[in-house]
Amino acid sequence: MKSFFCFLLSLLSLSLYILSSTDGLMKTIAQYRFKTASFLKSSRYHYGDLYGISFLPSYKNEIWPKKAFIKLDLYNIQRSVNLYCICDSYLWSFVKSGSVFCGVKSYKFTRWGYDGTMEVKLDTSQVNVLLIEVAERFFRIKSKTNYIDKIKFIKNTSQSSYGNSPKVVVTADLSMNKEELMKFYNTINNTKLNQNLEFNLFDYTIFSCLKEMKAWLNYKLFGRVPQEISVLDNCPYLFLSETVDPLSDQSSFKFLPDEEVSDIVLRLNSVYEYYKNKGFKYVIISIIPNPISIVYPFYKTYNDIIRRVQNHPGLIMPMIKIYDKFDSIGNILYLPSDSHWSLTGYYIWLNEFNKYLSTVETVKN
Amino acid sequence: MPIGLSYITFQSVSYKTEIYRKHIAAERDIGIYALFLMLFTKVIAGPIERVQNLIPQFRIRHNFDFTLFKAGMMQIAFGFFKKVVIADRLGIVVDKVYQNPLAHNGTELIIASLFYSFQVYCDFSGYTDIALGVSKIIGINLTDNFNKPYFSKSISEFWKRWHISLSYWLRDYIFLPISYRLSRKWKEERYLFVRTEKWIYFSAIVVTFLICGFWHGSAWHYVVWGLLFAVYLSFSIATLSYRRKFYKRIKLTNYPRFFSATKLITTFLLVTFTWIFFRAESIGQGCYIVKKITSISVNDTLRLPLNYTEMAFSFLLILILIVKEKFFYLIQTSNTPKWFLIIVLLSLSCYFFGIFIMKQFIYFQF
Secondary structure, eight states, rough: HHHHHHHHHHHHHHHHHHHOOOOOHHHHHHHHHHHOOOOTTTTTTTTTTHHHHOOOGGGGOOOOOOOOOOGGGGGGGGOEEEEEEEEOOOHHOOSSSSSSSEEEEEEEETTTTTTTOOOOOTTSSSEEEEEEEEEEEHHHTTTTTOTTTTTTEEOOOOOTTTSSSOOOOOOOOOOOOOHHHHHHHHHHTTTTHHHHHHHHHHHHHHHHHHHHHHHHHHHHHOOOOTTEEEEEETOOEEEEEEOOOOOOOTTTOOOOOOHHHHHHHHHHHHHHHHHHHHHOOEEEEEOOHHHHHHTTTSSSSSOHHHHHTTTOOOOOSSSSOOOHHHHHHHHBBBBBTTTSHOOOOOOOOHHHHHHHHHHHHHHOO | OOOOOOHHHHHHHHHHHHHHTSSSSSOOOOHHHHHHOOOTTTTTTTTOOOOHHHHHHTTSSOOOOOHHHHHHHHHHHHHHIIIIIIHHHHHHHHHHHHHHHGGHHHHHHHHHHHHHHHHHHHHHHHHHHHHHHHHHHOOOOOOOSSGGGGGSSHHHHHHHHHHHHHHHIIIIIIHHHHHHHHHOOSSSSEEEEEEEEHHHHHHHHHHHHHHHHHHHEEEEEEHHHHHHHHHHHHHHHHHHHHHHHHHHHHTTTSSSHHHHHHHHHHHHHHHHHHHHHHHSSSHHHHHHHHHHTTTTOOOOOOOOSOOOOHHHHHHHHHHHHHHHHOSSSOOOOSSSSHHHHHHHHHHHHHHHOOOOOOOOOGGGGG
């Protein structure tokens, strides 16, 4: 009995270790646990990602109002556009299929920082649109690096092959190459191991009250919140610290000289030219404002990066100009306990983008 | 750097030297030898074990012992408390101030330096407690690395209580061999009016602490840290008879408690002074901090990353630590309900007041 118990315990521990070290398995489990309604449900994102980091009880809000999707008249347009998108969680967590886009026949996306290079086989006889969606907090950093390494173009050999899965080039080398070795190394030395173990062991609704009590105690006594989060006086919103700290590149308040704006515009223009030359008929960028830029822009001196870029006389690349609209509507576009927009914010953006797509159709027809 | 490299090297040196000195026989079982070097509980940051202590324990069959389990769990719980509640909380202030000493005034630098003394102790002894506790649960007794070091009344006593396994290793494999060698070479009774045995002590202690400094890191500020201890110890030996006379003359010895407290505080401050160079990123930064500390003023304002409540809480934690070490150094675990209650309280304290920012143990880098 004692041996059996020891064996069982060892087996459970080993399984937990293997599970927490394997990214693929963790991804599957996370997807299941975010969706399920059983006791296995993860409470991390249910009330907003910032709540999931801070567990401050006063910011516990339901973030997914069960509203029906608003169908606009624009959707009646014939679907003939191939939409490619380089996006981040603003779009990715809201857009599950291309059907929400007006006139879009097929939709393919890759995420900054998560997905690898998107393989694209462009059929230039069709209308191909590339949308580059980037959150304001990453815009400045990305403008210093490369936008053009997210898409790998595969030469088109036959017409209308769009929609087939991209071809994967396999080398004949059967020995373990460097990439495989790294993959193996990453499995046994997974940098996310602690995070994954915490998710597997403690990320259950049953523990939420303890986490909230700790968060409340530390906030009330010591004014302490997790370093990733900022709580501002007289503001009912949580913010990502990176967007608030004027020393951070992601901040809305980091000083932005005119020369840097010009450099950003030059970079965007070259990106625009690059993708146009590769065969995209339309290339457009959309910068989603940081929540603090809309909710509390007067906290410090706002660098106004979005308006300064969109109004720059040298900018060739078309842009979805949503900043002014967002600015006039204000708080309701963002969620108090999440780093993303609300459903309203998303709809307003979607409407603006669909208006653009409807003009694309007109031009083609 | 590979995990635990310096600890494994020191143990290997110890093992081979002990064989060379014919104190032990060579281990013929490679498994036992590998376990001696790489026992998981101590591989990362020690203690630096001796063959004589560890290998015999591997040859005994260890059955589960609830008494050892309770003692081990208690040590682990205190280890975590020291690490996540005390060390990592003080570390917030230390990191902020030492990252940019130019932006901080003398008072803030003094607080950060005092905090660092306790941070480094709680961090390292916390790790050691966890390592010893886990070992205890599986029936292995490791050497205790700490014995209330900040209650030392002299620097030499401090080194008998701080990182004990390292200081004894340095004594046995560096200090004593150098001393023996020099005593055989230097035949005169005095050199430059100083007794030869003192010259031998000074030379051996300087070499020993130079190596000790380099062992902590290949940067000159660690060497300065080591040399400071060499200077303290040399000065202490050189002036011993004069100091005794001086204490008698001012009648300090008539007040043993006060005398004892003075020695304790002086030792602590001297050690804290060395930690400045240990924590600083360069000798220049260390010197700057020392210089700035002398400019302390009553008008200094505090701009520290902890609010006043948490600063007060931090000082309270230090006080709790001192009281615990002084009066309850070893907590009895024979009474199971009491043991369980303490474990629960410590666990809850760690959870509610712990700082979980994935901060690595300081000594993992050495």
